[in-house]
Amino acid sequence: MSEEIKIGVYVCHCGSNIADKVDCAAVAEFASKLPNVTVARDFQYMCADPGQELIRKDIKEQGINRVVVASCSPRMHEPTFRKVCESVGLNGYFFEMANIREHVSWCTEDREAATEKAKALVAAAVARVPLQEPLYERYADMNDRVLVIGGGIAGIEAALKVSGGNKEVVIVEKEPSIGGTMAKLDKTFPTLDCSACILTPKMVECAQRDNVKLYTYSEVEKVDGYVGNFTVTIRKKARSVDLDKCTGCGLCITKCPTKDIPHEWEENLTTRTAIFTPFPQAVPNKPVIDRENCRYFTTGKCGICAKVCPTDAVDFEQEDELVTEDFGAIIVATGFELFDPSVGPQWGFGKFDNVITSLQFERMVNASGPTKGKVLLKNGEEPKSIAILHCIGSRDENYHEYCSRFCCTAALKLAHLAKEKTNGDVYSFYIDMRTFGKGYEEFYNRIMSEGIHFIRGKGTEVVERKGQLLVRTEDTLLGKYREVPVDMVVLMAACQPGQDTEKLAQTLAIQRSADGFFLEAHPKLEPLKTATDGIFLCGACQGPKDIPDSVAQGAGAASEALSLISAGKVKISPIVARCDEDKCGGCMICINLCPYTAISYDEEKKVAVVNEAKCKGCGTCSGSCPTGAMTNTNFTDEQIMTQIEGVLAV
């Protein structure tokens, strides 16, 4: 740059806030002698109108082209002074601030030492500011469609709220039907209202709204782009049934000759056919062919379903289909899965017939479930005693350290249902009773009055002696080791991240916390955001959550997404990383360093390329770029090193 550098330095008294400890006039006098400084002034309040006017006047009249204000923290007034510069046509990044209030006058006892320190900071700013480059904020266009990944209660709620805002939304659900875990529940705590009764209407609404598009039996394959401009590739798995033609009459299901396949949706408590709908209220209520078990696909013979289908909807030739859709925002609502208790042989799950999981019990007590609402042992008899074991896989160093949150209250609900259905002895083995939600403690009190036996002690082992199950525990209230004989054991298995979480985290380029759930941008202030702009979280994919919390988060995430896409434009901060292609050796060190996947590798040019819309300007890539090709705007190596020289010049 051939232009002569003319720096204006303005030392603020901040009333007496600075002037009490710093000899502002001396600092200004010192500054006036530094290289390139044209004017140096001290003034009562730089941030007030007269102070700002001083800067404007010098820029206009004295041709000042770099501004240094020594006052408070840049975290306070940096934007103020940038605007001042811009108001008279000087780029806001030709401005630098020296923090002589928070970092000098307010924290230093000795006036002389404070003045010296203030001089050092001013010298550094004056040294640095000539190296600063003009930077400009930019905007990118914003697509206003929203993708919701996961069609459980959180995703459904989020989708409906976005749709309610008159924006298009797409739900991608990997199962043949939306509904998620909630669809499997019988009653919901603490009100004990029927789960299906409150969920089904929402599911149906998703199917019916014009601006909601459902991709069931589908998965997100690839995500490109950045906030406002995501391009998502969705794999529609071959359903073998043409959804447009199928009327959902169910004839095919009744005729299917393969009837002995374990029914996953019923937690394997019963069997299903090869062509099936997971449950009666499924949305879409249309079948899918399980190709692994279908005779047509395994032996090439059969095809009965196709023959009986009145609308010719069965399509054996169907293949996986890849579709791409564009979105401005993505909401992740992939939920959780249940811990598999067979991992710990001490609980006897998978070994003893009558040790079951909470969700199996849930299906058992459901009127439309495999036992038509009856609690039955494997032999068909009703159990006389049932043990409910809390914290299976939760709060356990060997499995998951965290508390799964909803299982205490769910266990209370199941205890109530067990008592109601069997009138037998019900034992609840707990470590602590954590009933934190609104109305939950009251629910606990109610159940306690129902004659359930609460044993404060973790059910550490389930054994069988002479055909009788025994639950072993250390009763911490009695301080005694106990063995409790029961007919049935219900394990309150932990809530854990779904198996796909890791893969999806990579696809979306979002982080997971140590427990494996997706990581929010900030646990308190940004609980629904991820570190990647435009991608939000809700429900149990972020951590264990019950229904009220999941619904609240679904609505919250929808609000985040709506707020984002409604702005119409994406603002891109000028503080970003930039790669000098001439210098970049293509070592790819930076690529892994970027938490936002903002850096990609150009195979042809063999250089790193920054997507400035994704970049947040942290400069970490720059800090480890071995060639200096990667620079951090407004924080270049040269600028920082010069600033270091500057602070040491005094």
Place this chain on the structure above:
Amino acid sequence: MSDKKLKLGLYWAAGCGGCDVAVLDIDEKILDVAEVADIHFWPIAMDFKYKDVAAMDDGFLDVCFLNGAIRNSENKEVAELLRAKSKVLVALGTCACYGGVIGLANFCTREEILETAFKKTVSTDNPEGIIPQPVSEVDGCELHIPEVYEAVYKLDDFVNVDYYLPGCPPRAELIAKAIDAIVAGQLPEPGSVLLPAKTVCDECKREKKDRHVDEFKRPWELIPDEEKCLLDQGLVCMGPATRAGCGAACTNVNMPCRGCYGPAEGVIDQGAKAMSAVAVTAVSTNLAEMEKVISQVKDPAGTFYMYGLPNSLLRGRQMKEAK
């Protein structure tokens, strides 16, 4: 180019002679050079003498290639003399440009070096504890040897250098190319490095992928995959931080780069940059684990500054006694 032949000079200061061998390695091309240029000074091959140089007018030589670092007052004086006699001075080789391997001596003091060489080494038989002296008398004959400097310096610490051609040694093709550029009068801006701005990674054909290291390995600890990046395989490699030019000679034979072509364009401290790039390949969210992995790199300063300690920000070990 004028009709008159170019006047060339070549010289080494504190170096190993490898740069001169590299000049010889241009092979038959040296005969082409002889056609367009007269070599007025080249101690390895010619019988011109120092006094001939001293007698030259200032700026007599069109171009002088000087290799080797500055280790004692003689090196410095010759460098100053040749600077005066040359229109263009080229620092040839890493020692002249950045200090080179012998710059590792800046980890020690002169005293430590003398003590080790003449007293501590196991085969030395020196009951009287003699240390060679600058001036000594033997049987009435007074003998002089120069005193070595406390540290190793690069050439531009003492004289103005017009061009830098680093490499240990610079590849013969690069020397030939530089000579061609000189002959054609097509030299870039003074102060430039006569090499591409890219780094060794750009020249290395190995596949870079993972950029995450679970364990740093020493070259003798594994037989590396011949296709994959050595750094990805846990070998500390300076390739990312080293100027291109060598054609990835070391990684071609399965050995990691040690940075002999010096820093990338504009980089102030090659070792610090390389260290920063290598260290972050071990990043994890487990601080203790990370510390364990990174501590597997045993001699980071010696490794990352193997060819450029005198060119680093700190130039060497600070002279306080090692604790």
Place this chain on the structure above:
Amino acid sequence: MTKEFEPRIVGILCNWCSYAGADLAGISRIKYPPNVRIVRVMCSGRVDPSFVLKAFAEGADGVLVSGCHPVDCHYIEGNYKMWARKVMLETMLQQLGIEPERFRLTWVSANEGELFKQYVTEMVDAVKKLGPFQKPVNWMTELLEHERSLGTAVQEIAAGGGVGE
């Protein structure tokens, strides 16, 4: 008049936690030694080890780098990346004859003004005990002689600090 040695320490602080923590110390009127001069970066992940070496080369008596606590990084894990560099840098500094007390990486959050004071105070005390950072005296002498022989002004490189100590 023997004035007590006042070390000059360069503090390189991340914008979101430590710089804000230092701001809070000021806002809370917490008094601490004036020896630390702060340079702001957006994230401790930005801190190139060259900055630390540069500070020493310019005559700093100590360098304090500070970022967010491990799980709190505004940019997710920039601070872990700095930690990685720090581990290796510490060994390098030791090899280069710089006492460990002169370089420190700390975690200070935006609400830890007191902690910032504590770290600064500890570091200033420790560096005071060590005395000024000693530049390579003898080498500089050789270079200085050269400068003099050229009749040029003595460069700041030697005036930076500690020469003659």
Place this chain on the structure above:
Amino acid sequence: MKRISIDPITRLEGHGKIEIFLNDDGSVENAFLQIPELRGFEKFCEGRLAEEMPRITPSICGVCPEAHHLAATKALDAVFHVDPPGPAKKLRELFYAAQFVHSHIAHFYALAAADFVVGPDAEPSVRNILGVVQKVGVEKGAEVIKHRSYAQKIQAMIGGTATRPVCGLPGGMSKALKEEERAEIEQMATSTVEFAKFTQKLFADVVLANQEYVDLILSDIYADKTYYMGLVDENNKVNFYDGKIRVVGPDGKEFVKFEAKDYLDHVSEHVEKWTYLKFPFLKNVGWKGFVDGPESGIYRVAPLARLNAAEGMATPLAQAEYEKFYSTLGGKPVHATLAQHWARVIEMLYAAELMLQLAKDPEITDPNVRALPTETPTEGVGVVEAPRGTLYHHYQTDEDGVITSANLIVGTTNNHAGICMSVKKAAQGLIKKGQLNDKLLNMVEMAFRAYDPCFGCATHSLPGQMPLEVNIYDSNGELQACLKR
């Protein structure tokens, strides 16, 4: 005797210097070879990773870097207690034979040949490689360039680069040789054997056919009766890469034969205050000053010493030359310093033959070139014959394989005392009554040039063919003559 002043130019030239002092009669009173520098490898290698030594120590010398590379690598084999697979050893040997070809061509043609081909009393302006090329013809000059270049290329193929090889690792080599590389090497080696044969013929035609030269070689002023040291294989044949160190006495009889690891029992280094270069000597004979004979522990190394210390060459053509060598020069041992040149060209032939033999060895492309060390590193000695003499690298490490101490005794250092004696003797024999002329001075210079002294190696400081000056002072310390190279 008093020195009056030092010419500033002299200071500039002091890379290596010989100071000759005359007495009142104008005859030689004393002579010294001084080495002015040292770079301190032994010290600054401390703290480095052991495996970096084969990469660091070639910086000692750019002329024989492979010697340092392999000595260091062999020392690492010992430090890590690992034995490289057979193919790795062969590959190292092939690589190393190429180094000898390169180095011996460079020395013989560029530096030594001028004295014989052009003549010791020729004008200095033609007494150089260009003069040699004029005599033998430009075509042959191109052959010299070509074969030196072949040797460099072979080293680069195996080692990464010729001047900074990186292939050596404890337990083997970093990369196996590919078939297409082998085929190319075979071709180049075949040509090199022919070239080496031509060189023998040239030597015979130019030197041996001229009785004056033969007399000069055998003249007493160029003879020092010292011990000789060199590596030999199990048949006591010359070997550059491996074997035992054999020392023969001035009488030509075996004095001792020892393993590399035991070198400290046999070799010590003496220190003088007037040079940075030490003086190795046979510990069991002792340092007796700069004198020859069986009572003095001074020994010599390099081509002549290798031939003297061995009982033959392991390849047929070289063996025939070996026999001719001793029959022409009057049997073993040959004490004539100038016979170094002949010995060197015989070694060139041996190296070329060895190169060809190894290039044809089916095992040379075997991919099994690495054995991974499994034991804790400790201490080790690696010895090879560098072109300029026996080279010792000795390292000790901590359990992490970080060097805790290093000791290096390099080719030219071994010859330091010998060179001092040879120069003094030649000067005494040639300079009478202060009479000096260029021929006489060059003939003094020939005494040290024969050693192909590499002070780069020796001081771990300076390059191979360095400027060296000879100053001759009269009894008043006045500079009488100055010879510079």
